[in-house]
Amino acid sequence: MTYLRRYFMEQFIQGQKRTFNLSSCSSQKNEDSIKKIAKQIGFIGDGNMAKAICRGIVNKGLVSYSQLYVSSPYIKNLDVWKQYGARVSTDNSKVAANTDIIFLAVKPHILPEAVEQLCQSDNVDKIKNKLFVSILAGYTLKMLEALLSKFSGCRVIRVMPNTPMMIGEGCTAYCPGNNVSAEDISVVKKILEESGVCEMVPENHINAVTALSGGGPAFVYLMIEALSDGAVKMGLHRDMATKFAVQTVLGAAKMVKVTGKHTGELKDEVCSAGGATIAGIHALEKAGVRGGIMNAIEASARRALELGKTE
Ligand SMILES: NC(=O)C1=CN([C@@H]2O[C@H](COP(=O)(O)OP(=O)(O)OC[C@H]3O[C@@H](n4cnc5c(N)ncnc54)[C@H](O)[C@@H]3O)[C@@H](O)[C@H]2O)C=CC1
Numbered sequence: 524m525t526y527l528r529r530y531f532m533e534q535f536i537q538g539q540k541r542t543f544n545l546s547s548c549s550s551q552k553n554e555d556s557i558k559k560i561a562k563q564i565g566f567i568g569d570g571n572m573a574k575a576i577c578r579g580i581v582n583k584g585l586v587s588y589s590q591l592y593v594s595s596p597y598i599k600n601l602d603v604w605k606q607y608g609a610r611v612s613t614d615n616s617k618v619a620a621n622t623d624i625i626f627l628a629v630k631p632h633i634l635p636e637a638v639e640q641l642c643q644s645d646n647v648d649k650i651k652n653k654l655f656v657s658i659l660a661g662y663t664l665k666m667l668e669a670l671l672s673k674f675s676g677c678r679v680i681r682v683m684p685n686t687p688m689m690i691g692e693g694c695t696a697y698c699p700g701n702n703v704s705a706e707d708i709s710v711v712k713k714i715l716e717e718s719g720v721c722e723m724v725p726e727n728h729i730n731a732v733t734a735l736s737g738g739g740p741a742f743v744y745l746m747i748e749a750l751s752d753g754a755v756k757m758g759l760h761r762d763m764a765t766k767f768a769v770q771t772v773l774g775a776a777k778m779v780k781v782t783g784k785h786t787g788e789l790k791d792e793v794c795s796a797g798g799a800t801i802a803g804i805h806a807l808e809k810a811g812v813r814g815g816i817m818n819a820i821e822a823s824a825r826r827a828l829e830l831g832k833t834e
Pocket residue numbers: 567568569570571572573594595596597600615628629630631633636637658659660683684685686737738
């Protein structure tokens with residue numbers, strides 16, 4: 524194969540990888556019956572986070588698409604789900620009435636309207652005694668339980684996931700509501716744990732988690748982009764700069780995890796006396812990068828708190 528042909532083939536494959544679809548899940552056949560969850564799982568809202576959770580759990584073989592039931596007012600968006608065997612509806616109440624665990628996966632300002640649709644439906648009786656899992660930023664358990672109070676016997680677990688769940692590298696915190704059972708916690712934990720790290724936190728920590736791991740991937744993408752930009756400025760081609768930036772972040776993260784060493788010690792191991800790295804560290808410190816990142820987490824956590832107050 525000529526160099527040019529190989530180059531264009533690689534570009535084509537990269538392009539295919541970049542195109543979002545749900546097919547990568549269905550191609551993974553993991554029929555581990557021990558892991559399988561025998562529940563119908565509903566999603567009210569079919570956006571980025573719902574897709575990430577579904578891809579994660581289908582990839583891990585916890586559920587198949589036929590166990591998923593997804594709603595959105597935009598029928599066109601639902602085609603892709605239907606194509607892979609999920610049930611779909613534009614009626615949120617059908618999803619809530621016909622599933623065992625219902626993920627609330629809409630934007631915070633949409634939630635009152637989405638719950639109102641449930642309350643006004645003919646399915647109210649069928650929605651009683653269900654387990655709701657909210658992934659919304661800002662909405663407290665108290666608010667969620669009050670919103671869903673029309674459905675007696677309902678239980679709520681508040682979780683804060685992140686999009687890397689899609690590839691089994693998620694990071695999720697959860698807080699159980701008042702009426703949840705040990706079985707409720709166990710099944711939700713199983714769903715979340717299978718796609719990455721999962722920890723229970725007190726609810727007063729969830730806005731910090733929202734900033735750190737919920738939105739954190741966006742901060743890290745920005746840093747990877749900046750590392751790549753810097754290398755491009757210094758003459759590397761973009762593809763190589765990004766590939767190396769990604770591998771460096773991955774390698775450094777794994778070093779922290781695997782060695783258990785303090786990050787300061789690991790940093791010191793890289794910085795030769797009078798060398799290149801310490802010159803870069805000095806530039807970062809002069810630019811206030813540490814303070815900048817702390818400010819980002821603080822701003823994001825404060826904003827998460829505000830999101831429950833519907834605008
Ligand atoms: N995107 C992320 O990385 C994370 C998001 N979250 C939370 O997940 C929730 C959803 O966020 P995204 O998925 O990013 O948003 P998104 O905008 O991608 O998805 C929201 C979906 O809700 C649907 N929708 C709109 N009105 C609706 C209605 N009345 N009934 C049912 N569905 C309706 C829309 O069609 C859209 O697909 C938010 O509350 C956010 O705080 C939590 C952690 C991470």
